[in-house]
Amino acid sequence: MAQSPITPRLADFAAWYQDVVLQGDLAEPAEIVKGCMVIKPNGYAIWELLQRELDNRFKATGHKNMYFPLLIPQSFLKKEAEHVEGFSPELAVVTIAGGKELEEPYVIRPTSETIIGHFFAKWIQSWRDLPMLVNQWANVVRWELRTRMFLRTTEFLWQEGHTAHATHEEAQEEVLRILDMYAEVAEDVMAMPVIKGMKTQSEKFAGALRSYSIEAMMQNGLALQAGTSHDLGQNFGKAFDVKFQNKEGQLDYVWQTSWGVSTRLIGGLVMSHSDDKGLVIPPKLAPVKSVLVPIYRKDEEKGAVLEAAHRMAKDIGAEVDDREGQSPGAKFFHWERRGVPIVLELGPRDLASGGIVLKRRDTGAKESVPQSELKACVETVLQTIQQDLYAAAKQRLKDNTVVANSIEAVELILGDVTAEKGGGKFVMAHLKDDPACDAKLKTFKATVRCIPQLDEYDGSGKCLVTGETVERRVVVAKAY
């Protein structure tokens, strides 16, 4: 009996995560390039499915895809004071090109607000040019000190939406529309429940007026910021001189938004559903939804089994694992680690009985179903898996959300939590949106994840740090 190549979650959650990503064949560290990874077919296929889900929604709401240069003149970053301060430490800069020192270095984009601001200024003159709704699928580079596959890599893939509007109200609507869209994809497609809310002033995007995010809870109780949507106000409009003439004939700066989700979502997906046996992928994002493993002993059986296997697999769109020289057992483990939602087993026994064995990846439950009902069965089970994964994640979020009424209580709950040991919670506490509060939490490495849009608790109360009355409880947690 071979030993599992996957560290159990309870032993070391961070090691488990790495093992699952590697064994699930999602990605591997590039090694030759610091902090970067190679996304492998099984991982990239998930990204493509996510892209499709998101892209369809962007287009349905009037956004158009564009592509902007990877390299940005260094001076652009400096035009917005907060922005340059926020991003400077993590910039990769190109100083030599074509064998010559550049007069002005280029930065490799960490995000594209600045270069897009430049072009918006060129393209926008009138209120008739607004709203301008742009999205870009791209790679970005942020020289992070600490990287983890998918969750934080030096280079990562994402989409960044950039829009310009005539009024602040319109921009705010856009910001929240996108936030809702992100939450819908997270919950309905990824089966990953999220909390929608606003970031505190200390946690907001560098250069934004306000930032909103969706926050998910991983199995170790740590929070993962799964998507952000920023109300940029007129900050970038002013920095890049993006002016338009309104209906009254007056000049005004545009109101901008930006928003993004990244390949980090795949990390969230892994840490939401997978188990000690490996990857578990919700059916809507599974590159392979079902695999049929044929079983036979003798050559006489082989022909009949393979014929039936291919016929049935074709009918339901399953892949047949007819690799020679691998025992069925080895194949079961193979697909289990890769998170395929349904594995079907078909052997002489089934041919005789007219049944076929269907195994669910999430629960491990095995049942024999009549071959004639296979198609309907697979459909139903896939839907059930999708729902059950969401329900389980939702329940876990609920079970691990607690209320605290003093800063000591918050520290007691979160103080010892680490990504490795787990035990994290979402702590609902009354805290003012004040840098002093963020700083206080930082002493034990916790952060305000967001100020929830929806108050599911007891309304207003006194801030645990300043004593001032605040409207509602905020989500405090340790985060990735």
Added chain:
RNA sequence: CGGGGCGUGGCUCAGCCUGGUAGAGCGCCUGGUUCGGGACCAGGAGGUCGAAGGUUCGAAUCCUUCCGCCCCGACCA
């Protein structure tokens, strides 16, 4: 940047202390027997031991310098 670990066939590692013909398991190739939860037998291919310099008759092993990667913290989607 601080702490820790590691660079030896594709992968995981042993060998280094005490210098003397480069090893194991897994994987891979060939043939055969197997096949309802990680099969077995036989044969085979595959390595300038991270790099440079030094000590030595002789270096994977000792010395010096450098490079890289991973993990843990501070920074962050």
